[in-house]
Amino acid sequence: MPAKPAPIKKSPEKKAAEKAAEPAAEPAPEAPPADAPVEAAPAEAEAAPAEAAPAEAAPAEAAPAEADAAAPAEAAPAAEGDAAPAEAAAGEAAPVEAAPVEVEEPPKAPTPPPPAVPTSAPLSLVVEDVNNISLTVKWRAPENIGDSGLDGYTVEYSKEGSTDWVVANSELTTANRLCIKDLTLGDRLNVRVVAVNAGGPSEACALDESVPIREVVDRPKIRLPRSLRTRHVRTVGAKINLVIPFNGKPKPVVTWLKDGEPLDSKRANIRNSDKDSILFIRTSNRADSGVYEMTVKVDSFEDKASLILQIVEKPGPPASVKLVDTWGFNAAVEWTAPKDSGNTEITGYTIQKADKKTGDWFTVMEHYHRLNATISDLIMGNAYTFRVYSENKVGISEECVETADIATIQKIGIVYRPLEYKEHDFNEAPKFTAPLNDRATTVGYSTKLLCAVRGSPKPKVEWLKNQMVIGDDPKYRQISNQGVCSLEIRKPCTYDGGVYTCRAKNEQGTATVSCKLEVKQVIVAEADKEKE
Known part of the structure; x- marks a missing residue:
């Protein structure tokens, strides 16, 4: 027995439409009695509903119905004694007849795109170069290009006084400059440029004034002095005399502006020559402060320079x-x-x-x-x-x-109390800062012993020989000056040798220092005595 085809799922709206369009279903044929012979008529009966199916049914849906109709015909000999298979076949064909058919919807038309919009006008059309046969202009791209993009530019020109515009470029150019060639010397041309895209041409951007076709020997150039490139400060009442050199041939046309306005001839004078322009103010005041702009122009070429003039004076007093x-x-x-x-x-x-x-x-x-x-x-x-x-x-x-x-400044509560200082005791016992050194001398040669002592009050100094005070013996000379003590022994003999002591004493104490003096005898050889 062939497999039953799966039903096709549909939305409730489609099912309601199909039910309204389908004819009333015919009742299914009754099954033959069990003893009646099974013929091929059931197959025809089953095939008829399949043929009566709506025309919209797909071929794939009719194929299972034909297979079901053929199956009972082939199984007829086996079903003569038993009518159950025939009834089953008839029962299987009924769902095929009532199967819903899907209706295809026609495709929707695509939404048309919005119409293209032209770009905005190009910006800043200026003359880049001019000579006796050509003119070169340049410009900036439009601010708003649009969704369709920019295809290019068209440059047109016309002679002064004429309304006929001539296209300079046969094909659109994507560059932002164009050289117009094969021009006539002496003509004055008006030039404009138009941006083009899928939306069509934009508004035109034209030169401010016509351009004469002639050779410019030397383009204008202002040579602003270095001292004027920064703020130029002068005091009130000072005389202003600023010389601004420039280049240009033929002679450029020089114009001056102050803060964007023409100069007041009552306040400032302009003196122009072929090489420079002089701004002269006889007596300046604070109203002369501002931004001065100088422009030199030769035909369509020009150069500008600005300088800031600041007139200052002493300030006023503080407000309060x-x-x-x-x-x-x-x-x-x-x-x-x-x-x-x-x-x-x-x-x-x-x-x-x-x-x-x-x-x-x-x-x-x-x-x-x-x-x-x-x-x-x-x-x-x-x-x-x-x-x-x-x-x-x-x-x-x-x-x-x-x-x-x-x-x-009040005096109350301010009492001066000097600080109390403890008086310092400067008393000091004698102390030798330089001791006596042992000496050796020769009989008949004077010698001197030296030492140094300090103390407060000034100590008294005495000299002793072998623990005996020397006193005022004329053989010895005793000197004490600024703490330096000396003992001079005049022409000593062998008996003057011994231990010499210097003793210093004051109210605070006593100090001594000693040394040993050796007096040597000169020995004369016997040969020298015989000669004598």
Whole structure:
């Protein structure tokens, strides 16, 4: 028995539509009695419903029905004694007849794309070069290109006074510059450029004025001096005489602007020559400050240079000043910045004080940058007032602002107590700082013994020989000067040898130092005696 085909799943909406379109189902044929012979008629009966299926049914769905119809015909001899197989075959054919058929939906038409939009106009069309037969222009790309992109540019030109525009490039160019060739010397041309994309041409960008077709020998160039490339600062009342050289041939046309406006001929004079331009102001004031722009132009070529002129003067005084506090020997002062800075920045302040007794002013601080200060080292019992000057690169303000309050340094509670110092005891017992050294001398040759001693009060010095005080013996000379003690022995003999002692004593104690002196005898040889 062939397998039963699987039913096709459909959405509820499709099922409802198919049921409305299908005809009423015919009742299934009754099964023959068991003793009746089985013929091929059941196969035809089964095939008929399959043929009556809707035309939309797929061929794959009809194939199982034909297979079911053929199967009972082949099994007819076996089913003569038993009608169950025939009934089963008839029961299997019924679902094939009632199987729903899928209806294909027609494809939807694609959504058309939005129409292309032209680009915005190109920007900044300028002349790059010109000579007697060609003209080169350049420009910048449009700000808004659009979704369709940019195909290229078209450059057109026309003679001055004519409305006929000639296309310079036969094909679109993607570059941002174009050289227009084969022009006539002496013509004046108007030029414009148009951007093109799938949406069509954009609005045109044209030159501000027509361009003469002629050779420019020397393009204009301003040579601004180095000293004028930065801010040029002058004081009020100074004479301004600025010389700006330039190049250009034929003679360029020179124009000046101040802050974007034409110069006031009453304030500034311009003197132009073939090589330079002079800006002259006889007496400058602060209104002359600003940005001066010089332009030199030869046909469609030009060059610009700017210089900043700043006219400054001394600042005004601080807006206000007040005494904030007073304590001990100090006073705190605070002030505000001046309303008039002199057209330049404030570089500092100068603070002065004056004693009310004398009224003389003394500078306390110079080039001070803060807006508050503490003045110290004020004298006890005096009263002070303070004043402040503003300062900029020109100088100190001519006027000042003075405190309304007076700072009084009180005496109450201040008692001077000198420090007590313990008196130092400078008394010291004698002490030898340089001892006596043993000496040896020859009979008849004077010698000297030396030592050094210190002590406070000044010690008394004595010399002893073999523990005996020498005293005032004329053979010896005793000297004591600035602590240096010396004993001179004049022409000693052999009996002058021995131990010499120097003794120093004062109220604090006694100190001694000793040395040994050896006096040698000269020995004369016998041969020398015979000669004598």
